[in-house]
Amino acid sequence: MARIVDPRCPRCGAPLPVQPGMDAVTCQYCGARSLIDRGRKPTTAPIPQGMHVVRVAPPSSNAAFTVAGAVAGMTVIGGIAGFLALGPSGGAGAGARPLLGVGPSAYFGDRPMIADVNGDGAPDVIGKSSIPAREEWIGAYDGRDGKPLWKTAVLAKDATTHEAKRAVVLGRVISVDALGKAQAYDLRTGKPSWSAPLGEKARRICQGDGVIVVETVDDAKHGLDPASGARRALAKDAACTPVPSSNEGEAPGYQIVSWSRFEALGLPRASGIEGMSADRALVPSGPGPRFLLGRRNKGSSVGMVAAVEKTKVLWKTVVPGVDPLTTRASGVDEAAYEGGLLVVPYDMKDHGEGTRLACFDGATGKRLWDVQIHKRSQVSYGLSTSANDVFYATWTSLYVFSLKTGELRYTIGTEF
Structure with missing residues (x-):
C-alpha cells in the first residue's frame, strides 16, 4: 500500500507535505522549493538554482527516506497519522457528525480565538486548521476536551495568507482575506452568513457599539452590521474594543x-x-x-x-x-x-x-x-487565555494547559 510520507524541509527543518505522485513540494513555513527523488532511477539533470532535493522511498519500499541538501544524511521515518475529520458542510448544527478515519496529518496553526461556541457557558477554541498542501479551513473545538464542533468549507487561497485577518465578534466569526473581502460565519454552526467587499486589506478587526469594525491598512474604518453585513456609519472617534482575534498584540x-x-x-x-x-x-x-x-x-x-x-x-x-x-x-x-x-x-x-x-x-x-x-x-502562532486555561499554538498544534496548575489538558492538531 502506498505510504504518505512527511520528510523535512532542507532549509528550515519543517515537515514537508509530500503526497504520492508529486514531483516537487513547497515548504508551508519558509517557502523553499524542493524536488522529490523517489530513487526509481539515477537523477542526472542539474538541480535548478535555489532548489534542494528531498529523497523519498518509493511506495513499494519499506525503507526510511532521507533528506538531501542543506540537511544531507538526516534520516526521518514517515507514516500515516489518524485524525478526526468533519464533513465539509459543518458540525452538529448541520446534522453532520465527526467521522473517525485515517489520512494525512491535520494541523492547528493560528492564534487561538476563545469564545463560547456551543452555548454551554464554557469557552471553546476557534482557529485556522489545515491539511498541508491540500486544504485549510476555520474550525471550532470544544474547550473541555478539544473535540471538533464544526469546520467551514475550504478557504480560498487569499483567506489563508499572513495578510488575512480573523476574529470572533457579536456572534460571528469574521475572516477578511488578502483582497479585502469580509466573510462572516455563524459562531454556533460555522455556516456562512454573509460577505462584504471592503476594497482594502484589513489591519485589525474589533467591536464598536453593536457593530463589527474593520480597520484597513489605509487607516479607514468600516462598520458592518453583524446580522447582514450591511455598511453602518461610524463616528470619527468611534471606540473599537479588542475581541478574540488574530490581531497581533x-x-x-x-x-x-x-x-x-x-x-x-x-x-x-x-x-x-x-x-x-x-x-x-x-x-x-x-x-x-x-x-x-x-x-x-x-x-x-x-x-x-x-x-x-x-x-x-x-x-x-x-x-x-x-x-x-x-x-x-x-x-x-x-x-x-x-x-x-x-x-x-x-x-x-x-x-x-x-x-x-x-x-x-x-x-x-x-x-x-x-x-x-x-x-x-x-515557532509560535500565539497565546490566549480563558478564566481556567492557557492556549498556546505552534504552527502545527495547539496545547491547552490549566491556568491554575500548568497541567497539560489536551492538544489539537498533529505534532510533527
Missing part, C-alpha cells in the same frame, strides 16, 4: 505595546529599570500593575519581566524557571494576562528542548508553575 482585557509607546502610557523608559532592557509592555485595560517584557542587560542575556505601577517597580524576575543559560538569549516578546496571573512562554537554547511556559502571580511576582510545552517547533 491585543486581546480582550489587555494589549501589548512596543517601547515607543512607553512614555505616552506613563511607563518607565525601555532602559529605565536597573539590570533590565524592556522592548514591550503588557498593559491591562483595567486597574492593577503593568508588565514590562524584555531581557537582562548585565551579563548573559536572559528573558526578564517586571511589574510596575506608573514608574514604580513592584517586582522583577528572570522568566526561566530552569538554568537561564540553557535558554535562548533573545528577550520576551509574548505574554498573556488573566485573573491576576501573568503567563510567559520562553524557548530553550537547544531546539530539541523546545519551549516552556511560566506563570507568575501578577501582584507579587511569585512563580506559580513552570512547565514544558513541547520539545518540537519553536
Whole structure:
C-alpha cells in the first residue's frame, strides 16, 4: 500500500507535505522549493538554482527516506497519522457528525480565538486548521476536551495568507482575506452568513457599539452590521474594543505595546529599570500593575519581566524557571494576562528542548508553575487565555494547559 510520507524541509527543518505522485513540494513555513527523488532511477539533470532535493522511498519500499541538501544524511521515518475529520458542510448544527478515519496529518496553526461556541457557558477554541498542501479551513473545538464542533468549507487561497485577518465578534466569526473581502460565519454552526467587499486589506478587526469594525491598512474604518453585513456609519472617534482575534498584540482585557509607546502610557523608559532592557509592555485595560517584557542587560542575556505601577517597580524576575543559560538569549516578546496571573512562554537554547511556559502571580511576582510545552517547533502562532486555561499554538498544534496548575489538558492538531 502506498505510504504518505512527511520528510523535512532542507532549509528550515519543517515537515514537508509530500503526497504520492508529486514531483516537487513547497515548504508551508519558509517557502523553499524542493524536488522529490523517489530513487526509481539515477537523477542526472542539474538541480535548478535555489532548489534542494528531498529523497523519498518509493511506495513499494519499506525503507526510511532521507533528506538531501542543506540537511544531507538526516534520516526521518514517515507514516500515516489518524485524525478526526468533519464533513465539509459543518458540525452538529448541520446534522453532520465527526467521522473517525485515517489520512494525512491535520494541523492547528493560528492564534487561538476563545469564545463560547456551543452555548454551554464554557469557552471553546476557534482557529485556522489545515491539511498541508491540500486544504485549510476555520474550525471550532470544544474547550473541555478539544473535540471538533464544526469546520467551514475550504478557504480560498487569499483567506489563508499572513495578510488575512480573523476574529470572533457579536456572534460571528469574521475572516477578511488578502483582497479585502469580509466573510462572516455563524459562531454556533460555522455556516456562512454573509460577505462584504471592503476594497482594502484589513489591519485589525474589533467591536464598536453593536457593530463589527474593520480597520484597513489605509487607516479607514468600516462598520458592518453583524446580522447582514450591511455598511453602518461610524463616528470619527468611534471606540473599537479588542475581541478574540488574530490581531497581533491585543486581546480582550489587555494589549501589548512596543517601547515607543512607553512614555505616552506613563511607563518607565525601555532602559529605565536597573539590570533590565524592556522592548514591550503588557498593559491591562483595567486597574492593577503593568508588565514590562524584555531581557537582562548585565551579563548573559536572559528573558526578564517586571511589574510596575506608573514608574514604580513592584517586582522583577528572570522568566526561566530552569538554568537561564540553557535558554535562548533573545528577550520576551509574548505574554498573556488573566485573573491576576501573568503567563510567559520562553524557548530553550537547544531546539530539541523546545519551549516552556511560566506563570507568575501578577501582584507579587511569585512563580506559580513552570512547565514544558513541547520539545518540537519553536515557532509560535500565539497565546490566549480563558478564566481556567492557557492556549498556546505552534504552527502545527495547539496545547491547552490549566491556568491554575500548568497541567497539560489536551492538544489539537498533529505534532510533527
